[in-house]
Amino acid sequence: MNLSDSAAAQPQIGMMFLLFTLSVLLTGGLFALATGRAARISSAIGAITSALGGMLGCCAGVQALCASAPLRFDAAWHVPFGSFSLLCDPLAGVFLLAASALTALAGVYGHGYFASWRGKKPLGVLWCCFNLLTASMLVVITARNAVLFLVAWEVMTLVSFALVVFEHEDSSARDAGLTYLIAAHVGTACLLAMFIVLGQSSGSLDLAQMGVAGRLAGLVFVLAVAGFGTKAGFMPLHVWLPDAHPAASSPVSAVMSGVMIKTGIYGILRVLGMLGEPAPWWGWLLIGIGAVSGVLGVLFALAQHDLKRLLAYHSVENIGIIALGMGLGVLGRAEGMPDLAALGMAGALLHVINHAVFKGLLFLGVGAVAQASGTRNIERLGGLLPRMRGTALCFLIGAAAIAGLPPLNGFVSEFLIFLGAFKGAGSTVQLMAAALAVIVSLALIGGLASACFAKAFGIVFLGAPRSAAAAGARECCALMRAPMMVLAAVCVVIGAAAPWAVRALSPAIAQASGTAPEALVIAAAPLYWIALCAAALIVLLLVVALARKLSRAGKPTGQQVTWDCGYAAPTAKMQCTASSFAQPLLDLFYAVLRTRRDEDLPRGLFPVHARLHTHTPDLVRVRLLTPVVRRAYALMRRLRVVQHGRLQLYILYIVVTVVALLLWKLR
Numbered sequence: 001m002n003l004s005d006s007a008a009a010q011p012q013i014g015m016m017f018l019l020f021t022l023s024v025l026l027t028g029g030l031f032a033l034a035t036g037r038a039a040r041i042s043s044a045i046g047a048i049t050s051a052l053g054g055m056l057g058c059c060a061g062v063q064a065l066c067a068s069a070p071l072r073f074d075a076a077w078h079v080p081f082g083s084f085s086l087l088c089d090p091l092a093g094v095f096l097l098a099a100s101a102l103t104a105l106a107g108v109y110g111h112g113y114f115a116s117w118r119g120k121k122p123l124g125v126l127w128c129c130f131n132l133l134t135a136s137m138l139v140v141i142t143a144r145n146a147v148l149f150l151v152a153w154e155v156m157t158l159v160s161f162a163l164v165v166f167e168h169e170d171s172s173a174r175d176a177g178l179t180y181l182i183a184a185h186v187g188t189a190c191l192l193a194m195f196i197v198l199g200q201s202s203g204s205l206d207l208a209q210m211g212v213a214g215r216l217a218g219l220v221f222v223l224a225v226a227g228f229g230t231k232a233g234f235m236p237l238h239v240w241l242p243d244a245h246p247a248a249s250s251p252v253s254a255v256m257s258g259v260m261i262k263t264g265i266y267g268i269l270r271v272l273g274m275l276g277e278p279a280p281w282w283g284w285l286l287i288g289i290g291a292v293s294g295v296l297g298v299l300f301a302l303a304q305h306d307l308k309r310l311l312a313y314h315s316v317e318n319i320g321i322i323a324l325g326m327g328l329g330v331l332g333r334a335e336g337m338p339d340l341a342a343l344g345m346a347g348a349l350l351h352v353i354n355h356a357v358f359k360g361l362l363f364l365g366v367g368a369v370a371q372a373s374g375t376r377n378i379e380r381l382g383g384l385l386p387r388m389r390g391t392a393l394c395f396l397i398g399a400a401a402i403a404g405l406p407p408l409n410g411f412v413s414e415f416l417i418f419l420g421a422f423k424g425a426g427s428t429v430q431l432m433a434a435a436l437a438v439i440v441s442l443a444l445i446g447g448l449a450s451a452c453f454a455k456a457f458g459i460v461f462l463g464a465p466r467s468a469a470a471a472g473a474r475e476c477c478a479l480m481r482a483p484m485m486v487l488a489a490v491c492v493v494i495g496a497a498a499p500w501a502v503r504a505l506s507p508a509i510a511q512a513s514g515t516a517p518e519a520l521v522i523a524a525a526p527l528y529w530i531a532l533c534a535a536a537l538i539v540l541l542l543v544v545a546l547a548r549k550l551s552r553a554g555k556p557t558g559q560q561v562t563w564d565c566g567y568a569a570p571t572a573k574m575q576c577t578a579s580s581f582a583q584p585l586l587d588l589f590y591a592v593l594r595t596r597r598d599e600d601l602p603r604g605l606f607p608v609h610a611r612l613h614t615h616t617p618d619l620v621r622v623r624l625l626t627p628v629v630r631r632a633y634a635l636m637r638r639l640r641v642v643q644h645g646r647l648q649l650y651i652l653y654i655v656v657t658v659v660a661l662l663l664w665k666l667r
Contacts, residue, residue: 015060170247277577298317340431
């Protein structure tokens with residue numbers, strides 16, 4: 001084993017943190033697996049090592065962002081064309097920080113969440129897979145060799161598949177896992193082709209030495225978008241995501257949605273650094289993908305009744321927002337506009353962090369709601385605010401953040417992308433068209449996201465309970481509440497300290513955008529006014545809350561029903577439902593969504609029964625992918641004639657193949 005030249009004289013603390021992180025996660029996973037029969041012990045080992053490994057990983061990420069030179073580690077690895085080479089540079093540091101922090105909090109949350117599973121599920125296996133998922137993500141982010149990258153990528157895919165199908169007795173979980181596995185390996189096939197082209201062109205599988213130019217660069221970029229975009233959830237490659245997230249447990253869903261799909265974004269950014277100066281159409285492609293993913297993602301989210309499925313479609317939406325920022329950054333580099341490149345990439349990278357925070361918070365909140373009420377169906381919930389005040393407050397902060405409302409973190413990253421778009425609008429006609437597309441898309445996404453989470457929070461937490469399960473819900477344990485409160489606080493802190501958050505990420509932004517850090521500091525100057533207004537708004541809200549509390553001190557309080565139009569016996573059925581809340585917007589976008597309505601309208605002077613239920617199928621899956629898969633399956637059935645069970649013919653196939661390859665090689 002040998003470190004790089006600079007590290008030979010003095011150990012690199014950041015890389016040591018990363019190595020300790022991997023050691024703690026893998027050792028903890030093995031111990032949790034070995035003590036699987038003692039569920040309480042295995043759960044404690046898994047949660048402690050996940051949290052400890054996450055904290056060490058955060059230290060490695062911070063060190064990578066602050067270090068003056070990339071941190072490297074090389075070790076002997078007897079694999080053809082492979083080497084165990086790790087590299088921590090500022091770009092990797094951003095993703096290390098997001099992955100480590102969220103998995104640490106999800107591990108703490110999981111110890112409380114999985115307490116009810118003891119004696120029913122093999123928790124040792126679950127925690128082993130959870131720690132292995134975290135470790136594989138960290139290796140994917142820091143791998144410097146293509147073979148090591150692909151091995152870690154495959155481990156990440158297989159372990160996350162195991163976590164999706166962990167409740168395999170449920171047929172929907174098995175179907176979701178199969179869809180995810182197929183989609184993931186289609187993406188891996190594209191990545192394999194991409195690395196073959198890069199390795200053949202550069203003569204090396206070391207990522208730092210890979211590079212290609214000309215037409216091959218465009219081919220590599222398309223393969224990267226297809227391969228990494230499948231994992232990220234770009235439309236129309238997102239089909240696995242709305243099924244896999246609801247099938248997995250809430251801590252796993254938080255990690256998969258918050259950070260695992262970001263490895264796709266990381267891969268695209270890393271490949272962009274290998275291709276030299278980008279072509280303008282690369283930026284247009286990313287903007288187009290971002291606009292379609294963002295708008296359609298939030299529209300399909302608005303139509304959902306399952307809380308987890310709703311959040312899964314919002315992951316597609318937020319990946320679209322990140323793609324919009326990346327597209328602006330690529331266009332800025334292609335057109336020689338450093339401020340546009342810096343703002344676009346700044347918005348994209350900050351949104352990577354922000355999405356990990358508020359999406360992790362929302363998935364953990366949904367897990368608390370589902371565990372307390374026994375359902376994720378919005379139509380069967382309601383009235384949870386007085387029963388789960390801590391969860392409700394955290395969910396409200398996460399909902400406001402994901403909707404891009406000030407003074408929270410989601411607003412800051414979207415504001416940077418808006419700012420970049422407005423800067424680009426004053427230049428060439430092409431950039432003006434791109435800026436207009438970004439501005440319209442972000443505005444539409446923000447409005448629809450606000451409506452969607454007004455529905456989600458209002459129907460779930462306000463009003464009266466719609467079922468006995470909702471009426472009997474109780475607040476979750478402290479181990480589950482504490483991570484949610486930390487994430488909610490981070491949403492507020494990043495929003496109030498926006499300039500300093502961007503400054504902390506400036507080395508990574510400069511690396512991704514190919515600009516000097518000074519360009520970002522000048523371009524993002526309006527963030528100081530945003531921070532000042534955010535701080536003033538936070539102080540105002542605290543003063544109002546304190547004044548209300550003091551005004552109510554010592555006064556008797558009571559509860560009264562709302563105005564009921566003279567009707568003396570209102571019931572929960574008279575409340576607005578999720579379907580009726582979303583109906584005007586769903587009708588407005590019917591041409592896109594094709595929402596089906598199952599209704600039984602009131603009849604007669606004294607109706608006793610009425611029903612409305614809406615269902616919105618994923619049109620990409622129904623209209624595009626399902627027909628393609630059916631035709632492919634029919635073709636494969638015809639090829640089954642070669643699978644006849646005769647061993648001698650199978651040997652003949654092998655011999656013919658080997659002879660053909662030899663002839664091809666010797667020609």
